Amino acid sequence: MNNLTPREKATLEALAACIIPEGGPVPFGFKEINYLPFIEEMAAAVPAHIRWVIHFNLWFIEYFGCLYLHRLKAFSKLGLNDRELILLSLRGSKRFLIRGIYILTSALFLIPMYKDESVMNAIGYTGFKNGVNKIT
Amino acid sequence: MIIDSQTLEENFHADADVVIVGSGAGGAPMAYQLAKAGWKVILLEEGRNYTPYSFERKSWEPMRDMYRDSGMTFTLGTPSIPLPMGRALGGTTIINSGTCFRIPEKVFGHWKNEFGLSEMEYSDLVPLFEKAEDMIHVQSAPLETLGANNRLFMEGATKLGIQSKPLNRNIINCKGAGLCVFGCPENAKQSMEKNFLPAASNLGATIITSARVEKICIKKNVASGVEGIFLDEQRKQRTKFTIDAPVVVLSCGAIYSPHMLLKNGIANRSGQVGRNLHIHPASKVIGIFDEEINAWSGTPQGAYSDDFAAEGIMLEGFFLPPAILSFALPALGRKLKDYMADYSKMAGFGVMVTDSSRGRVMRGLGHFPxxxxxxxxSDTDKFVKGIDIVSRIYFAAGARKILSPVHGMDELTSVDDLEKLHRAKVRAADLELSAFHPMGTCRMGDLAKNSVVNSHLETHDIKGLFVADASVFPSSLGVNPQMTIMAFSLFAANYLVNNKEKYRA
Structure with missing residues (x-):
C-alpha cells in the first residue's frame, strides 16, 4: 500500500495469520498467498477516500481492537488466540460500521486467497475463464 | 456518437435541445426516444465506456472500474447496508443481474390512489414496456442456463408446493457465465450500452463519457442547462464544460439525482427531495449439500418465487465467485476454510423485501451524499419469514446445513433450528443485508406539496427540469426496477415530444 508504515505491515501480518491460517481443508494459507502485492495494487487503484478507509481500518484494529479484551496492547503484539477473539468480536458486532471494518479488512486477504489459481483448484472452482464457459 | 471527454477541448461549450445526466435505465431510453424525434440530445455520463469490456482482467478491476467508489457505498443506520451502484456507460444496468419485471398493476394502482398520477395510466405504459422489452431482448431465462443452483431451489420449492419459475432477463445467447454483476463477459446481457445508447447515437445523440455534472443552471425558474467537469484518467478534474439546453433530465439514480437537487438547492419546495428512500433490502441464504452443485455455473439470478409477494417477500437466485463470497460468509479463519472447502456444494438464494422502512438522502461532503x-x-419480520421459507426449501431439496444472514444463528442444521430462529426475536441489527434498488427520493405525484415531480416526471418547481430514474417511484416497487424505469422514461420522453413547442429552444 502507498506509504505503508512498518506498524501497518505488522498489523497486516498479524491479521493474515488469523484470516487465512495455514492448514485445514483448503491447503493454503498466509505463507503461500501473496497478499501484500495485491493489497498494494488494490490500494493504488481505488479512490483516495477508500484508501484512507483502509488505513483507518488498520489503525483502528491495531490500537482499538484490544478494547474487546479489556486491556491495552497493540493488535500486532497479541497472541493468535487473542487476535482471533478480537476479530470475532468485530465480525459479530451489531454495529455495522464495526462489522464493516472487519469485512473490508478481511477482504484484503480473502480476495487474493480465493482468486489464487491453486486455491480455486483446491475448492473445485472452475468458473468462467479465458472466454470459455465451463458449465458442468 | 459516443465520445470520451478526454478528446474534447478545454472549457467545452455546446447547445442542445435536451441534456441528459446519466446513461442507465432512465437516461438511455430518454436519449433514444428524443433523438428519434429529431431532438438535439447530449447525454453526459460520469463513468467510462467499457464496451467491449475485456474480461482478461483481474477480479478486483471490474469492481474498481464499473462500481461507484469501488463498490464501497452503503447506508448509515441499523443495520448499515451495502448499496452498490454502477458508474459506467450503461449505468447500473451494466452490473445488475439482468432481471426484468413490469411494475405490478396492484402497485401502480396504489400509486394512483395515493398520489394521483393523473396523466399516467397503466394502459399507457403497456406499449412502452413492450418497446423497451423488444429493445433489450427480454426473454425467459433458458432452462439450460439456469444451472443447478436455480434448479435445486425449484425442485425444493415444488416439494413444498411453492411455485417458482425462470426469471425474465434481457439477454441474447446467454451461456450462463455467472458473472452478470461484474459486466457480462459474453456480451450476452443487454445492458443500455448495447441497445438504447448506440441506437440513440446512430440517431444523432451525442454521448459524452467521463463527464461529471456539478451544477444545474436555472434562469427565472426555468432550466437552462448544466455545468460540470470533464474527468481525466485518474478521475480528477481536467477541465470545465457548459451545456446550454432548455430541458435538463436527471437520470443519476435515486441517490445521486436528489443529491444533485439538494446540492443545487432547487426543486425542493415540498421538502420531499431525498426523503422516502426505499432500497429493497435483501439477504442471502446459503445451503450446503452433500453433492456437488457448482452454483457458479449458470445464471446466478435465473429463477424466482413470488408466492409471498403479497407479504412483501420476493425470492430470487444469486451466487458469487469464491473471492467475493468468502468475505460474505459468517465465519473466520479455520471455520471459514471449512465452509469454503464446500464451495462447490453450496447453493444460494436471496430474500428481497418490499420495504415499508424509509430512509433519506442528505447532502454529505463534496460529491458524496x-x-x-x-x-x-415489520421489514425485519419479513426477512425472518423469507429466510425461513428459503431454508425449508433447501432442507426439502436435501441441504445438510444452512448459512443464515442472522447473527448468532449463523448455522442451521435442521428444520427444528428454524423454530429457534422464530423464537429468537430477531432485530434489524441482527441481519446482514445488502441492497441494489434505491428509489423514491424524488417521488412523483399530482400535488406539489407532497411530491417532487408530476406524472410526466417534470419537477413541480422548475420548468424544463425532469427526473427520469427510480427516484420518482412513490413507494417500494416490490420487483426489480429496471423495466419500470425504462417505461417511465419513455413516457416522459413522449410527453416532451408531444409538447416540444413548450420546451425546444
Missing part, C-alpha cells in the same frame, strides 16, 4: 436508512421491525 449521506444515505440514512433504518430497517423497521
Amino acid at each position: 449521506l444515505v440514512l436508512y433504518n430497517l423497521n421491525q
Whole structure:
C-alpha cells in the first residue's frame, strides 16, 4: 500500500495469520498467498477516500481492537488466540460500521486467497475463464 | 456518437435541445426516444465506456472500474447496508443481474390512489414496456442456463408446493457465465450500452463519457442547462464544460439525482427531495449439500418465487465467485476454510423485501451524499419469514446445513433450528443485508406539496427540469426496477415530444 508504515505491515501480518491460517481443508494459507502485492495494487487503484478507509481500518484494529479484551496492547503484539477473539468480536458486532471494518479488512486477504489459481483448484472452482464457459 | 471527454477541448461549450445526466435505465431510453424525434440530445455520463469490456482482467478491476467508489457505498443506520451502484456507460444496468419485471398493476394502482398520477395510466405504459422489452431482448431465462443452483431451489420449492419459475432477463445467447454483476463477459446481457445508447447515437445523440455534472443552471425558474467537469484518467478534474439546453433530465439514480437537487438547492419546495428512500433490502441464504452443485455455473439470478409477494417477500437466485463470497460468509479463519472447502456444494438464494422502512438522502461532503436508512421491525419480520421459507426449501431439496444472514444463528442444521430462529426475536441489527434498488427520493405525484415531480416526471418547481430514474417511484416497487424505469422514461420522453413547442429552444 502507498506509504505503508512498518506498524501497518505488522498489523497486516498479524491479521493474515488469523484470516487465512495455514492448514485445514483448503491447503493454503498466509505463507503461500501473496497478499501484500495485491493489497498494494488494490490500494493504488481505488479512490483516495477508500484508501484512507483502509488505513483507518488498520489503525483502528491495531490500537482499538484490544478494547474487546479489556486491556491495552497493540493488535500486532497479541497472541493468535487473542487476535482471533478480537476479530470475532468485530465480525459479530451489531454495529455495522464495526462489522464493516472487519469485512473490508478481511477482504484484503480473502480476495487474493480465493482468486489464487491453486486455491480455486483446491475448492473445485472452475468458473468462467479465458472466454470459455465451463458449465458442468 | 459516443465520445470520451478526454478528446474534447478545454472549457467545452455546446447547445442542445435536451441534456441528459446519466446513461442507465432512465437516461438511455430518454436519449433514444428524443433523438428519434429529431431532438438535439447530449447525454453526459460520469463513468467510462467499457464496451467491449475485456474480461482478461483481474477480479478486483471490474469492481474498481464499473462500481461507484469501488463498490464501497452503503447506508448509515441499523443495520448499515451495502448499496452498490454502477458508474459506467450503461449505468447500473451494466452490473445488475439482468432481471426484468413490469411494475405490478396492484402497485401502480396504489400509486394512483395515493398520489394521483393523473396523466399516467397503466394502459399507457403497456406499449412502452413492450418497446423497451423488444429493445433489450427480454426473454425467459433458458432452462439450460439456469444451472443447478436455480434448479435445486425449484425442485425444493415444488416439494413444498411453492411455485417458482425462470426469471425474465434481457439477454441474447446467454451461456450462463455467472458473472452478470461484474459486466457480462459474453456480451450476452443487454445492458443500455448495447441497445438504447448506440441506437440513440446512430440517431444523432451525442454521448459524452467521463463527464461529471456539478451544477444545474436555472434562469427565472426555468432550466437552462448544466455545468460540470470533464474527468481525466485518474478521475480528477481536467477541465470545465457548459451545456446550454432548455430541458435538463436527471437520470443519476435515486441517490445521486436528489443529491444533485439538494446540492443545487432547487426543486425542493415540498421538502420531499431525498426523503422516502426505499432500497429493497435483501439477504442471502446459503445451503450446503452433500453433492456437488457448482452454483457458479449458470445464471446466478435465473429463477424466482413470488408466492409471498403479497407479504412483501420476493425470492430470487444469486451466487458469487469464491473471492467475493468468502468475505460474505459468517465465519473466520479455520471455520471459514471449512465452509469454503464446500464451495462447490453450496447453493444460494436471496430474500428481497418490499420495504415499508424509509430512509433519506442528505447532502454529505463534496460529491458524496449521506444515505440514512433504518430497517423497521415489520421489514425485519419479513426477512425472518423469507429466510425461513428459503431454508425449508433447501432442507426439502436435501441441504445438510444452512448459512443464515442472522447473527448468532449463523448455522442451521435442521428444520427444528428454524423454530429457534422464530423464537429468537430477531432485530434489524441482527441481519446482514445488502441492497441494489434505491428509489423514491424524488417521488412523483399530482400535488406539489407532497411530491417532487408530476406524472410526466417534470419537477413541480422548475420548468424544463425532469427526473427520469427510480427516484420518482412513490413507494417500494416490490420487483426489480429496471423495466419500470425504462417505461417511465419513455413516457416522459413522449410527453416532451408531444409538447416540444413548450420546451425546444
